[in-house]
Amino acid sequence: MNIAASLDAIGRLDPEVSAFVEVWAEEALARERSTCTGLPLAGMPFAVKGPSGIRSCAARRLTAAGAVAVGSTSVPGPGTPWQTWGLGAHGPTRNPWRPDRTPGGSSAGSAAAVAAGMVGLATGSDGAGSVRIPAAWCSVFGLKTTNGLLPSPDRTGLASAGVLTPTAADARAYLRCVLDTYEPVAPVLPLPAVWSADLGFADTEPEVAAVALAAVERLESAGVVRLADARPVLLDPRDAWTAVRAGRPARGAAVRAGNDRRLDALFADAALLLTPATPNRPHGHDGPGADVYSTALTWAFNLSGHPAASIPAGFTGDGCPVGLQLVAARGADVSLVEMAVAAERGLITVRP
Known part of the structure; x- marks a missing residue:
């Protein structure tokens, strides 16, 4: 999926799903044109969790690898005692499988955007299940990394960086770019x-x-x-x-x-x-x-x-x-x- 295809999907689908808070169409297209084609993720669209997600360590490293952020995704709105939902630009974020249900949270919009096919990768963060719960409820892959593996603004140490992708295989690109060392070994089964x-x-x-x-x-x-x-x-x-x-x-x-x-x-x-x-x-x-x-x-x-x-x-x-x-x-x-x-x-x- 290129940037234009991602933006087209967002334009068609997001009014119903409400996965995004902001969409950066002009900036994304401009960045795609200026990105070096030799980079490992050159021109790959991705979404970031919440208004501040573009400043996360993972987002910066994905951008350095040539990926292009197309927008920020929904997180829970203010004042809620529960965090398994999201509030996007078009109202509550809806589960692509069951619009009458929440996609989970707090990485709500990231999971919904991946599940709906608007992006193939979205960043998340997980302090209590905030990547794994929406991954489960949206039928996509979600990873919470080892606590402390990547920098986190959470001073309690509970939250760690994560990613949401259609499949586990799709998450390999994320790990290759955000980790200092990446040495995959095929698991010995069973x-x-x-x-x-x-x-x-x-x-x-x-x-x-x-x-x-x-x-x-x-x-x-x-x-x-x-x-x-x-x-x-x-x-x-x-x-x-x-x-x-x-x-x-x-x-x-x-x-x-x-x-x-x-x-x-x-x-x-x-x-x-x-x-x-x-x-x-x-x-x-x-x-x-x-x-x-x-x-x-x-x-x-x-x-x-x-x-x-x-x-x-x-x-x-x-x-x-x-x-x-x-x-x-x-x-x-x-x-x-x-x-x-x-x-x-x-x-x-x-x-x-």
Whole structure:
């Protein structure tokens, strides 16, 4: 996709999807004309998360590689107590699969823009699941990098850079350009893996769990993973995450240390931890409801720092996308993307 095709798609589709806050058409076309054709991503359109996304480290490195930012995508509007939605230039951001539902958030517009085909890559950031949740609900690939791998303005250390692309293979270009070293190695299959529908504490919807488990079983049948009998149990990270976010990390130290020990033991034997990306399906535009935490299965890994991704797993009976979360050892970002590529090849997801 070139810049003109991306801008045409945005012009046609965004009035309905409302994924963008701003579109930089003239600037993007001018930059495309002036970009050196020898650069690795010369003329590739991408979107950035939120009004300040163009200043992120990832956006700067993508631009240096020749990619061209076509606009900034929606994030939650002011004053909301929940973050799994977005507010674009045309109103609430709508899920391309189910317009009556949210695309997730807070990288809402980035996921919706990729899912609708307006761009092939969009930046995101993930402090509690803000890349993986919208990736799951929009049936695209989303990666949260290892905490601290790339600079982040989040002083709590919870948020890390991420990317949303149609497939895991498409994310390779992102990693090649934003990482100081990129040395992909084909994973040795089957990958030793463990599965959990709830991590021991989450109230996962039965149908969401069933769709994700069916994907895992297909991966096992395809020889992509080899499941261990172990069922990992973590301590519920909600209060610890909230304490760290509030600037009182000591209050969550015990839970954090306990989960770190459990995860270290898990990744001593396994290459992947597999869970549903969210415990629930996409909710409506009026919010998820009281005491519903779409972050329940993601924010433990913002506390622990592990890289994590969501790949499309399938759909619920009412047509809502479900994501399968893949978590790997700290620093194994490149390996995680290669494992996700292998997993996507082992899955065939069809909308009912």
